[in-house]
Amino acid sequence: MSRSLPLDPSLAAGEPPVAKLVASQLRRMRRIVDAAVELAEQGGFDAVRLRDVAERSDVALGTLYKYFRGKEDILLFAFNEGLRRLEQGLFERRVAGATPLARATEFFRRATRGLLQNPQLGGALIRAMSGGDRETAVQIAGSNRRIARMLVGALRDEPVDPDTPVEAFAPTESESEIADALIGVWFATLIGWVIGNEPDLDTITRKMNVAARLMLGGDRDAADG
C-alpha cells in the first residue's frame, strides 16, 4: 500500500471520502467537485461532461477516476456537501414551529429550498441519487440517514449537532417509520419534479405538508413560508 493514495478507500466507505489525502490532493479533489458543480449549475446533469470537468479542474481524465468512481459519484459528493450545509444551517437556526407537523413541513421547505436554489444543479444532484449504481448504494444510504436524523430532530424539536456521527443516531421505531415514509414521499416528489420540471418550492412544500399531516395528524396547513 501507500501513504495517501486517493482512490477508492476514501469513497468506498460511505461518508467521509476525504481522508488521508495530502493538501495538494485535497485541492485537486475540490477543483474537480467545483468544476462539476459549476457545469451542473449552468446546464444540469447532461452538461457535466467529464472531459470538461477534467479540463476545468486542470486534471487528467484518468486522475478524475482515481478520485471518484464516476460521474454520479462526483455529484453525490456534492450532494453530501449540501447536506452538511443544511445540517449546519439547521443547527444554527433551529426549525421553527409549534407542532411536529409544522416543524416537519418547515424542515422539508428548507431542504427543498436548498435544492431549488439552483434548479439545474438540484436536478442534477437528484438525478445522480436516483440513478445510482450498486456501488453508490452505501453512500446513498448514508445520506438518507443524515436526512432522517435532521427530520427526527425537527419532529422532536431538538437540535442536531452536525459533527456527531450519524451512526449514533437512534430513532424510535415510530420515528423511524415516519421518517422513512416522509423521506420517501420527498424523494419521489423531487424525482417527479426533475422529470416534469415544475420548479415550484411552494408546491413541493405543500405536498410535504399534506403527507406529514396524514402521518402526524394535527390541524391542517400548520406551516407557511
Added chain:
Amino acid sequence: MSRSLPLDPSLAAGEPPVAKLVASQLRRMRRIVDAAVELAEQGGFDAVRLRDVAERSDVALGTLYKYFRGKEDILLFAFNEGLRRLEQGLFERRVAGATPLARATEFFRRATRGLLQNPQLGGALIRAMSGGDRETAVQIAGSNRRIARMLVGALRDEPVDPDTPVEAFAPTESESEIADALIGVWFATLIGWVIGNEPDLDTITRKMNVAARLMLGGDRDAADG
C-alpha cells in the same frame, strides 16, 4: 402526412402508443418490446443493448428509433403493459381485506409481486421510470394515474374497469392526497430496492403496510399473504 407512420404521434401522447399502425407494424413493435423484455429478464437494464434488441427483433436500429424515442421508452412501454395486466388481474380477482388499510397493503403486495417476479426485469423497468427524460414525463404521469386509480379502487373496495379511460377517474381530494403519498413511498422504496438490491417481497410489503397504517390509521398489520 401519411396514413400510418409509426413514429412519434403515437408515443408523444401519453398513453395509447398503439394507434394507426398496420398489422405488420404492430408485429414489428411487439417484436421490439418482446426482445427488450427478454434481454432485461436475463441481465437487467444494462443488458438491454439496443443493437441486440434490433437484431433480435429483426429490425434495423434506425427503425427502432422510429417506434420509440429511446431505450427507456421501450421499457416504459413494457411497464405500461405490465400495469394493464395488473389492472386486469385486480378486476378479475378483487383485492381482499376488511379495512382500507388491509386492502391497500394487499394492493401494493400484488403490484410489487408483479415487479419482483423477475427481479432483473423489474429493476430495469423501475430504472427506466426513475431516470426518465422530459419527453417521457407525460407517459410516466399517465402510469402514475393508473396506479392511483387502482389504489383508490382498493381503498373504496370498488372494482376498476381496466377499459375505462383514466381521464374519467375522479378521486376526492383526500383520496388523491393519500394515493399520492403512498405511491411516492412505493416508488422510493422500489428505487431503493433497485439501487441496493434486497429483493424481498415481504420486506417491501411490510414497509407499505407501515406507511399505509400511518396515513389511514387503524390496527397494525391488518394484511397478510
Added chain:
DNA sequence: CGGTTCTTTGGAACGTGTTCTAATTCGTCG
C-alpha cells in the same frame, strides 16, 4: 544522490445510446 514506488498526465481506445444517410423495399394511386 540514485533508485524505487506512487501519482499524474496526455491521449488513444472501447462500448453503447443516438443520429444520419444512401440505397432498397413496400404500398398505394393513377
Added chain:
DNA sequence: CGACGAATTAGAACACGTTCCAAAGAACCG
C-alpha cells in the same frame, strides 16, 4: 403496370462515460 412517397435497411458516424497505457513528474528511502 409505372411512379411516387413513405417505411425499412445496413451501416457509418457521433457523443460521452469509462478504461487503458506509456511516459513524465513527485515523494520518499537508503
